[in-house]
Amino acid sequence: MSKVLLIYPYFKPPRDRSVFRFPPLGISYIASSLIDAGHEVHLLDCTFISKPDALRQAHLVHAEVVGLYCMVTMLEDCLWFARQLRSSARLLVAGGPLPTCDPHPFLDDFDVIVRGEGELTMCELLFAYGIGGDFSKIPGIVLSKKMDSESKIEAEILFAPDRPFIPDLDTLPFPARHLLPNQQYIQFGRRHYGYGITTVMSTRGCPYECEFCSNVIFGGSFRERSAGNVVDEIEQALAFGYDRISFADDVFTLHKKRVLEICAEISKRGLKFYWECLARVDCVDDATYIEMYQAGCRRVYFGIESGDDRILMLMNKKITATEARHAVEAAHQAGLEVGAFFILFYPGETNETVQNTLHFATSLPLDYLGLTMPYPLPGTALYERVKSQIKREWHPGESIFGSHVLIYNADFSEAKMWFGIIKGRAQFEIKHRLGKLAPVPLKLFEKFTDWIFLRIK
Ligand code: SF4
Structure with a gap:
């Protein structure tokens, strides 16, 4: 089973006067599904910490799999995290609203993009990762086959079929609030x-x-x-x-x-x-x-x-x-x-x-x-x-x-x-x-x- 770090890269913008702060439910749902599947899961919610602190905490986990949530306002910080953690993480995954509607900005920095509802896709992805299996058939993912200068293989983006929605939401474990x-x-x-x-x-x-x-x-x-x-x-x-x-x-x-x-x-x-x-x-x-x-x-x-x-x-x-x-x-x-x-x-x-x-x-x-x-x-x-x-x-x-x-x-x-x-x-x-x-x-x-x-x- 894998050691996984999930990151919610929200840092308060300098002049933002909004007082709405709610715990990130989506990534907490992913965490609980992965815990149920037997993985060791850590969750880093950056809402109340600085970027240097967040990076320090991320490094301390020594996770082999890192998943980053991203919505449109988080793109810069999401890519920044990916570049900082690239050398230590063996599998970098992006998910959330922005990667779902446009995976392209993530293809250079991430190994896999999870589109849509992520609970089952992440569980299947980590299972395939654990057994050294093929990711390309997992519904809901996007992969980039990188350009190989030797063999002149063109870069190819592989979109797996969409994953059907989870029909019965009562079957999902509750979000992992204990990690927040x-x-x-x-x-x-x-x-x-x-x-x-x-x-x-x-x-x-x-x-x-x-x-x-x-x-x-x-x-x-x-x-x-x-x-x-x-x-x-x-x-x-x-x-x-x-x-x-x-x-x-x-x-x-x-x-x-x-x-x-x-x-x-x-x-x-x-x-x-x-x-x-x-x-x-x-x-x-x-x-x-x-x-x-x-x-x-x-x-x-x-x-x-x-x-x-x-x-x-x-x-x-x-x-x-x-x-x-x-x-x-x-x-x-x-x-x-x-x-x-x-x-x-x-x-x-x-x-x-x-x-x-x-x-x-x-x-x-x-x-x-x-x-x-x-x-x-x-x-x-x-x-x-x-x-x-x-x-x-x-x-x-x-x-x-x-x-x-x-x-x-x-x-x-x-x-x-x-x-x-x-x-x-x-x-x-x-x-x-x-x-x-x-x-x-x-x-x-x-x-x-x-x-x-x-x-x-
Ligand atoms: S599509 Fe639905 S959720 Fe979105 S604004 Fe309209 S009513 Fe609200």
């Missing part, structure tokens, strides 16, 4: 939000096809775990000292019946903890928000994205602004804190639609507002639509405003985008802080900033 820096996540959470929070994934995938959404690992598959299996994992996660659970599902509320089963299971076991989830605005009814509240749900986040129906259609979001307003108000009425995410300046927007969205977002009873500029991620339909306009790679920490940077030639300037985002945040703060006194100053502020907004190119 739980105390640091708990302390970070308590410092920033007043509670230690960790994630649980009760479903995989999403059947919708929003144009901007990167769902490369689970694709359009939608699979659910049973309520009993989910709540078993919640109990295990709470035993590490966490106060709150965040469901990391793309759409926790997709099936009302299953949401109610989970609520009933939590109540039946008498578990006292708070939880939160992501939801679509068109999935559950008003009574379900009340049931969720009674089972400990305290916050729900909606991906609303726009307050303009034409832009919602362009995004293929399949919701309307009216549905969004109804869902936010119903959840708020049920006692839940409500968060919402919006994308401003989506390709195809006009000044008027951006202003509509800002006005709409300000008018909702929200407790949290997330505003961002569009980010065309590789593997999305939006990326395909604007790829001829892409002007640069995403480099964390590049923008003076935080972690988001404009990476394509848009119809609006980056300065205008940031003005719109700051205007929206300011409107939210005025409403939130002034409460009943807000309407008059808010109206004046909106009018004045609308005037400036229209004059910025």
